[in-house]
Amino acid sequence: xxxxxxxxxxxxxxxxxxxxxxxxxxxxxxxxxxxxxxxxxxxxxxxxxxxxxxxxxxxxxxxxxxxxxxxxxxxxxxxxxxxxxxxxxxxxxxxxxxxxxxxxxxxxxxxxxxxxxxxxxxxxxxxxxxxxxxxxxxxxxxxxxxxxxxxxxxxxxxxxxxxxxxxxxxxxxxxxxxxxxxxxxxxxxxxxxxxxxxxxxxxxxxxxxxxxxxxxxxxxxxxxxxxxxxxxxxxxxxxxxxxxxxxxxxxxxxxxxxxxxxxxxxxxxxxxxxxxxxxxxxxxxxxxxxxxxxxxxxxxxxxxxxxxxxxxxxxxxxxxxxxxxxxxxxxxxxxxxxxxxxxxxxxxxxxxxxxxxxxxxxxxxxxxxxxxxxxxxxxxxxxxxxxxxxxxxxxxxxxxxxxxxxxxxxxxxxxxxxxxxxxxxxxxxxxxxxxxxxxxxxxxxxxxxxxxxxxxxxxxxxxxxxxxxxxxxxxxxxxxxxxxxxxxxxxxxxxxxxxxxxxxxxxxxxxxxxxxxxxxxxxxxxxxxxxxxxxxxxxxxxxxxxxxxxxxxxxxxxxxxxxxxxxxxxxxxxxxxxxxxxxxxxxxxxxxxxxxxxxxxxxxxxxxxxxxxxxxxxxxxxxxxxxxxxxxxxxxxxxxxxxxxxxxxxxxxxxxxxxxxxxxxxxxxxxxxxxxxxxxxxxxxxxxxxxxxxxxxxxxxxxxxxxxxxx
Numbered sequence: 202x203x204x205x206x207x208x209x210x211x212x213x214x215x216x217x218x219x220x221x222x223x224x225x226x227x228x229x230x231x232x233x234x235x236x237x238x239x240x241x242x243x244x245x246x247x248x249x250x251x252x253x254x255x256x257x258x259x260x261x262x263x264x265x266x267x268x269x270x271x272x273x274x275x276x277x278x279x280x281x282x283x284x285x286x287x288x289x290x291x292x293x294x295x296x297x298x299x300x301x302x303x304x305x306x307x308x309x310x311x312x313x314x315x316x317x318x319x320x321x322x323x324x325x326x327x328x329x330x331x332x333x334x335x336x337x338x339x340x341x342x343x344x345x346x347x348x349x350x351x352x353x354x355x356x357x358x359x360x361x362x363x364x365x366x367x368x369x370x371x372x373x374x375x376x377x378x379x380x381x382x383x384x385x386x387x388x389x390x391x392x393x394x395x396x397x398x399x400x401x402x403x404x405x406x407x408x409x410x411x412x413x414x415x416x417x418x419x420x421x422x423x424x425x426x427x428x429x430x431x432x433x434x435x436x437x438x439x440x441x442x443x444x445x446x447x448x449x450x451x452x453x454x455x456x457x458x459x460x461x462x463x464x465x466x467x468x469x470x471x472x473x474x475x476x477x478x479x480x481x482x483x484x485x486x487x488x489x490x491x492x493x494x495x496x497x498x499x500x501x502x503x504x505x506x507x508x509x510x511x512x513x514x515x516x517x518x519x520x521x522x523x524x525x526x527x528x529x530x531x532x533x534x535x536x537x538x539x540x541x542x543x544x545x546x547x548x549x550x551x552x553x554x555x556x557x558x559x560x561x562x563x564x565x566x567x568x569x570x571x572x573x574x575x576x577x578x579x580x581x582x583x584x585x586x587x588x589x590x591x592x593x594x595x596x597x598x599x600x601x602x603x604x605x606x607x608x609x610x611x612x613x614x615x616x617x618x619x620x621x622x623x624x625x626x627x628x629x630x631x632x633x634x635x636x637x638x639x640x641x642x643x644x645x646x647x648x649x650x651x652x653x654x655x656x657x658x659x660x661x662x663x664x665x666x667x668x669x670x671x672x673x674x675x676x677x678x679x680x681x682x683x684x685x686x687x688x689x690x691x692x693x694x695x696x697x698x699x700x701x702x703x704x705x706x707x708x709x710x711x712x713x714x715x716x717x718x719x720x721x722x723x724x725x726x727x728x729x730x731x732x733x734x735x736x737x738x739x740x741x742x743x744x745x746x747x748x749x750x751x752x753x754x755x756x757x758x759x760x761x762x763x764x765x766x767x768x769x770x771x772x773x774x775x776x777x778x779x780x781x782x783x784x785x786x787x788x789x790x791x792x793x794x795x796x797x798x799x800x801x802x803x804x805x806x807x808x809x810x811x812x813x814x815x816x817x818x819x820x821x822x823x824x825x826x827x828x829x830x831x832x833x834x835x836x837x838x839x840x841x842x843x844x845x846x847x848x849x850x851x852x853x854x855x856x857x858x859x860x861x862x863x864x865x866x867x868x869x870x871x872x873x874x875x876x877x878x879x880x881x882x883x884x885x886x887x888x889x890x891x892x893x894x895x896x897x898x899x900x901x902x903x904x905x906x907x908x909x910x911x912x
Contacts, residue, residue: 202288202344203835204801205296210281212250213243214269214864214883220244222801222837223857224287230824230855231837234845234890235862236871236899240883241839242356244862245805249354251282251301253347254318254338259356259451266313268305271880277306288344289799296325297333299341311644345800352789355804356451396707401426403700404684411691418687422680429673436666443659450652457645473630480623483616490613497605537565629870720756722795727754729791730784737783737818752784760784779811783819790823793834803837808844820848824855842905845890852890859889863897873898886910 204222209215218240223231235241249257250267258265268278281302287294300323304316322337323330333340345353401423408419539545540561543552551558688698734752750763762770762784770776772784786807793802802823808816820838827833845852852859863872866881874895876884886896892910893902 202286202800203833204837205285205287207244207248207251207285208281208283209244209247210283211269211272211278212247212267212280212282213240214881215240215243215247216269216882216884218244218862218883218885220860220885221858222835224835225857226833227826228855228857229826229834229836230852230857231835232845232852232856232859232890233837233839233862234842234859234888235839236841236867238866239864240862241805241841243883244839245354245356245803247282248284248803249350251284251299252341252345253350254301254320257347257350259449266305266307266311267303267315268307268313269881272307274307274309277304279304286801298323298325298330299337352792353800353802355789355802356806400705407688407698411688415684415687415691418680418684422677422684425673425677425680429670429677432666432670432673436663436670439659439663439666443656443663446652446656446659450649450656453645453649453652457642457649469630473627476623476627476630480620480627483620483623487613487616487620490609490616494606494609494613497602497609540565723754723756723758725795726788726791729794730754730787733790733822734784734787737787737815737822738780739814739818752787754788760788778809779815782807782809782811783815786819786823794831797832799832799834801835801837803839805839806841806844807838808840813847816844817848817851820851820855824851826855842899846905849890856889861886861888861892861897863899867899871899873900873902 203224205224206219206221209218209220220233221231223229233241233244246258267280272278279302281300284299285296286299287296289295298321300319300321302319306314308314320337322333322340324333404419405423408416540551540558543550545551545557545561549557551561731751731753735749738749748764750765750767752760752762755761760772762772762776764770772781776784786804789802793800807823808819811819824836824838862883862885864881864883865872865876865878868875876882876896884896886894888894888897888910891907893899893907894910898909
């Protein structure tokens with residue numbers, strides 16, 4: 202079975218979305234690019250609802266509304282999912298169309314009214330589409346068994362939970378059930394259980410015919426056997442309940458994120474506070490830039506930059522005076538020295554009382570008047586010379602006033618833009634905060650806490666029950682020995698005994714046949730799983746420093762991880778998240794290959810917690826086209842931009858179809874263009890992993906190398 206296309210009408214935010222899937226044998230991959238909150242999980246749920254109805258949705262989501270949380274109160278909404286697929290009926294491929302429709306009317310809060318569900322399954326014939334005989338859901342269940350929906354439709358978190366987060370018993374049950382169901386071994390298990398009931402009945406009749414001792418031993422054995430059956434049923438129910446609660450917890454968490462939609466109010470408040478602090482720092486920086494501007498405009502550097510031509514002309518004049526030794530003026534100092542000595546430079550006595558001294562003192566007084574002007578000229582000359590040298594140096598290293606002015610103006614403009622953007626960001630965050638339904642958030646948070654509490658309680662109950670079962674199985678061995686001993690000592694009805702022995706032989710034959718088949722399949726699945734896992738994690742047990750030696754399925758249907766030196770790792774706690782995902786995907790892919798099933802494998806966010814070579818090798822392994830002898834397959838990956846990064850070339854080589862989903866709730870923070878729609882909605886566009894358009898363009902797409910579609 203392979204999907205051809207799906208249409209979603211008014212399912213959550215999927216108002217009118219059509220997705221095309223690749224059915225090309227050589228290009229088995231379909232990529233649906235979508236950021237968080239842009240429809241990946243909604244698509245997965247819509248497909249599950251389309252095929253299985255509400256029973257196909259994760260536990261805890263059965264009673265959730267299917268319409269958008271923004272749908273008008275008391276206005277009926279028609280919800281429809283259409284899936285067209287094809288399968289090989291043994292006489293070639295036949296196309297089918299599954300249509301599920303329901304009307305839902307929101308009544309406020311979490312309340313809603315839902316009408317009857319209408320389901321149609323049509324088959325395409327030369328004469329057109331005709332209804333398939335029988336119950337549509339029963340027919341589809343043969344194509345895609347409901348209990349294997351987690352194999353075909355997988356949430357990224359569930360990939361990891363498949364082998365972790367629960368007890369070993371739960372993991373063994375899931376693995377065993379998947380193997381039996383996908384490989385068609387259920388009928389043998391039913392036959393074995395039927396024969397077991399016959400054996401128990403004949404044992405009771407044999408005991409009644411042989412006396413009280415054997416009858417008492419048989420009664421004791423039957424009581425223990427029934428107790429084991431009861432406890433096993435309880436354990437299976439509790440394990441299933443725990444799985445449902447875990448799924449419910451995940452669904453509530455997703456719904457909580459969706460209701461928050463635009464963000465977590467605590468995170469938004471923290472970001473508003475951070476942005477306001479950033480705004481205050483930017484405003485302080487603006488004041489500092491303006492101060493620097495005022496200092497610069499009042500500095501000598503500004504004078505040289507604004508009047509350099511005049512200043513250089515003045516400097517030339519002063520330099521000429523210096524060349525003619527007019528400046529600096531020194532005659533007054535010479536006359537003062539001569540008066541102090543008492544002798545003129547010509548040898549005349551100019552000591553106190555001499556007539557020539559008065560003449561020299563008169564000359565000094567006249568020179569003192571001229572010296573004040575020359576002193577100012579001298580000071581100006583020195584200052585000009587230093588200023589000119591500084592100015593020329595600044596011109597050479599581009600630190601003059603003109604360049605400093607340009608730098609400060611650039612800083613000022615950039616800072617003003619940053620202030621504007623910070624202010625806009627704060628306003629957007631405040632609008633987002635105002636749009637969050639805090640009451641709904643509190644309700645879901647309370648439900649989440651309750652689910653976590655129930656998960657703890659049921660896990661404790663499972664632990665106690667597993668202990669009781671182990672004790673009962675030990676007692677059953679002793680009771681069986683006691684029964685056989687009593688039977689040998691009694692006179693039993695040989696006819697009844699023969700019938701019982703034949704029935705036991707038949708049960709043993711069926712059990713052994715089932716065991717052999719399971720063992721053969723398990724070995725094949727185990728070998729393929731190991732090859733794929735070791736390829737993905739890039740481990741070679743022959744190399745020094747290798748961690749993983751091999752992985753396999755045990756006889757008890759548990760997934761075992763062997764390390765170098767014959768050690769073991771617990772998949773729950775000792776294997777990292779990326780390796781857990783790789784291990785689960787390797788098991789699912791190996792099981793699908795061994796079973797020869799042609800069915801879609803749809804995974805939401807499969808590459809979380811993976812990076813580098815592991816991410817590359819994981820995608821390489823799960824999208825590699827089948828060989829000529831292998832059946833075709835189809836894989837649909839719902840990926841975020843960050844998951845796509847660094848593996849674009851590989852995805853392009855393997856993908857036969859690519860589309861992008863976007864939500865207008867991300868505008869204007871992340872989404873670039875306003876769709877002019879007043880309510881949250883998800884739309885699809887034809888952009889591939891390297892493109893953007895007016896529907897899907899996000900801020901910084903161009904910086905990450907994406908190009909406009911059609912540009």
